[in-house]
Amino acid sequence: MAQYLLALDQGTTSSRAIIFDRLGNPLKQCSKEIRQIYPQPGWVEHDGEEIWESQVTVARQVLTEAGVEPGEIAAIGITNQRETTLIWDKETGKPLYHALVWQCRRTAELCQELNRKNWAEPIRQKTGLVVDAYFSGTKIKWLLDNVAGLREKAEQGKVLCGTVDTWLIWKLTGGRVHATDYSNASRTMLFNIHTLEWDQDILKELGIPRKILPEVRPSSGTFGETAPEIFGASIPITGVAGDQQAALFGQCCFTPGTAKNTYGTGCFMLMNTGEKAIPSQNGLLTTIAWGLDNKVSYALEGSIFMGGAIIQWLRDELGILPHAAQSEEFALKVADTGGVYLVPAFVGLGAPYWDMYARGIIIGLTRGTNKYHITRAALEAIAYQTKDVLAAMLADAQIDLQKLRVDGGAVKNNFLMQFQADILRVTVERPRVNETTALGAAFLAGLGAGYYGSIQEVETICQLDRSFVPEMSPFRAQDLYQGWKKAVERSKAWL
């Protein structure tokens, strides 16, 4: 009797596998780190074979450790680091180059060229994205232009290309299915998010043959079955979504106006905007949330480069914090930051400022400033950045937000969550299951396999751990936030 769902979560730093029961409880989870390859400053690669090997290893391991037979898995859901691009030989199934990772900046010059050729506006209109090396499109062009013989092979239809989900589907189905889902396609900068087709004009400009790209399918539905030799029995793959969209789904943000923020290394905030693709006037991305029940839902997205990574910096580089978890205790040792602000523009500022020449500052220092003030200022900076993005989102969507759902490694920090609620003036809701990305993939797979009858059934599974309601006076919150805005101005255009 198939009673469980298996989520495969292929992230930037690790491959994970989690088995969930019908009520969304994680039964068992396994993970394996993957190597980060930096061939040149600003270049980031992964080994495609290692992505596959690590993912299949943890999938097998989780089944063994949980004592669950493949036949007890109703369906597999796949979620993945987005934008990262692979290219492989159709015959042998071998990668023809390392995967170019979303963080890789090697195509920045290609993007500037596209901007010079006035592609920014058409690309924004068609794909909802800004022209940036972050997305897959220019990565594919780079591979075709720079890997010897690749363009000819591509023209002859001998190679296949895709994001990490597509690579895993291809491998899991024994090379039978070359497909992706709408949410992943919407991160390539090649996909028209309105007509739901690969865009011929952009493909032509970048010299990418249509035939190397995968078929695009709804996020919930049939993608194929795993080859029997992989797990000892075939398991249907019925859910696929990019990790941030999967987290939005795992947080049950099903209705327009609901939003989640993930506090990991960086922060990614997504708001469901329903069947409307809202163009951003405030530096956010318009993206596809998922395709489900013959409908496509859209989202607005704001990306913050430095989130929990600021805490890692205090720990590893400044050495003033023994463990990330201790940041809460440190912050609570002082009543406030004593007027200190930390603007973590270590790699420039992302949404909504988009200033790549900004650099980090700590400002407002006095003789009385100590490590507790600085730690508190670092945590507060995460909350202020989130407020910046949310303000842009509310301006774009023209709505009011009552609640923000949160997940990721840093949400364990109760001080941060309370301060977030105080600064945003909205209730911050932390879910019972923090593995929302994997849970979202499991939900999509469960719906696609008919394991769950409806989205309403899934909604009953989402449960809260704790809500944080604003306690600080609105005047004080406004005052503090104004200080932040002033500090941000000082960090801009530094280089």
Ligand SMILES: Nc1ncnc2c1ncn2[C@@H]1O[C@H](COP(=O)(O)OP(=O)(O)O)[C@@H](O)[C@H]1O
């Ligand atoms: N208690 C805590 N308070 C603040 N930050 C924390 C805490 N625990 C972990 N973090 C931060 O959360 C991040 C890890 O979260 P995670 O969701 O695992 O990130 P990712 O998926 O990006 O690797 C790290 O940057 C770490 O500094």
Ligand SMILES: O=P(O)(O)OC[C@H](O)CO
């Ligand atoms: O793998 P993560 O969790 O760092 O997420 C990466 C994002 O999908 C990049 O867009």
